[in-house]
Amino acid sequence: MSSASACSSGGGSTTYTGLRIASIFIILATSTAGALFPVLARRTSLGIPKPVFEFAKYFGSGVIIATAFIHLLSPALGALSSACLSDAWLQYPYALAIALVSIFGIFIAEFAAFRIGTARLKRMGMTTYDPHGHQAGGAHAAHGPEVAVSSDAEAQAIQKSAELESVEYTARQDTLEYSAFAQLIGIAVLEFGVMLHSVLIGLTLAVDENFRILFVVLIFHQTFEGLGIGSRLAFLDLPKHGTLIPVLAAIAYGLTTPIGIAAGLGVRTTYNPGTARASIVSGVLDATSAGILIYTGLVELLAHEFIFSQEMREASNAKVLYAIGCMMFGCGVMALLGRWA
Template identity: 30%
Template sequence: MEKLIFFFSLLLLILSPVLVSGDCTCDTEENKGVNSKHEALMYKIGAIASILLGGAVGVCIPVLGKRFPALRPENDIFFMVKAFAAGVILSTGFIHILPDAFEQLTSPCLNQSLWGDFPFAGFVAMVSAIGTLMIDTFATSYFRRSYFNKAKPVNSDEENGEVHVHTHATHGHSHGSSAIVAGGGESEVIRHRVISQVLELGIVVHSIIIGISLGASVSPNVIKPLFTALTFHQFFEGMGLGGCITQARFKSRAVVVMALFFSLTTPVGIAIGIGITNVYDENSPTALIVEGVLDSAAAGILIYMSLVDLLAADFMTPRIQGNLRLQIGAHISLLLGAGCMSVLAKWA
């Protein structure tokens, strides 16, 4: 799954400069002159550093729960943080990405007889959510079968009508693998691993798009508000992803790779945008279609993941259902996360 995520994202990074080219008769952003472009470049460089730091800190907070007992998955505070982050991700899908997709795919720059008579953004988001469900189901089933095949009995003896089963434990595994316990614990870990990887895929798709859009802009007035808004955006999304990574109990190397991959995606997108500034036309039909379809797909993934794999999976557990105080706190945290991210939509 990690290889699939890496390949898909690398392919997007390679193809993005090509896909966004095209002709369009709509008005484009006015040329503000050399000084304005230089000022915009300075903001872009600052945005790369700020967003990189914000994303890295956000994704590392839950991961560092191993060192800070209050942030460990078994503690109530972790549930509160995860609910907040899930609200952020849900708001990102509904408030930030999906409206942009509708705007892009209904733009007057596109052939209205083809794109204006059908809600393609909603359709792609729906198909994306269904596709995520299918991947979620098949991947979980596949890894679960693989795990049980590896852990199947290596020796069995029948004595006096009793079956004695001996299994082997593989030494040298990470803390995460050794922490998998019987009674369904291994299935829960496998589930969290699939969730974290699919969630990262959805976040990465959106991060590439917003990074390229910011990097290709030549207007300081557009970049200034995005500077701070996207930093908080990445910080909150990182918290949600970091919580899933923590519960997945990956090996340390996999945790580092996933955290770095998330942290670097938007800055790399900004760098690509800077490189294609002179040839990028955000109002070209090709750019609008590619961005609109990818935004719709990302929205479907994030909405499904936040509602099904993050919120429902936690809120319906006996632990929260049996603790009214924790239940109320988790709902308040969810509303705060969704509310804070919704407010950022004013600038990003």
């Protein structure tokens, strides 16, 4: 395709129409299966060993980090430096700037949500939530020396003790609720970034000239990415009324790429991903998603799962090496897929 035709407003490729339509259902099945498997396997009695879940969890972390850099930031740089854009777009690395703004935007939003939630719990005189898994400001008071008390005083002490236990129980419940809320914010941010990317690659698959290669690669791409999302959803610690959230989130992820493909097929006679407008839209969205996944991958996954995790600090060297190896393997596989998509 010539430079002029690549920048024109004409449509994309119209070959392999039947296979492009079939790709909607094939990718729907594979991506949904990848996201749902960890969620359902952890809830059922399939007898899956714990190391398998740990493999999926750390493999998924590597997949998400590689997605941020290889499958989002790199395409954003390419789209926003396209020859089809005006000179104003080529005089500054806008993709990197947008990713930077996205990183700080997510950080500020999460930090503000944490401060608001902590302040609310403190106003209620209850335990505050530490995202690293500890609690502060407990309701227990230091005990002084034992003294003899009258029966009335004993009765009052017993009543006060019962009230204190009730306050402590309520504090624990509110702390768990806030912990669940914090977890949901983290996974929602992660899934939002991945879903933006999934819709865009669905649009691209629907109109791309190199459909067959891209289709095969995207089957693996979406399955591995779904495994990364699903492994995080499976380990959410939610109250009973939130048990359906991981399942619904996994299904929502599975729907995003097929929706993008269907939309692309609907406008493939007019949609050309190489035009200036399409490059700007995809570049901005990819850069935004890259910032979201970079922050989530490095802070929520790497830092919290390794540096701030008491389990990892006390784990054997073999377990730590296994976890890091799984993560590097997932990162390497996803980075390799970036050779074709």
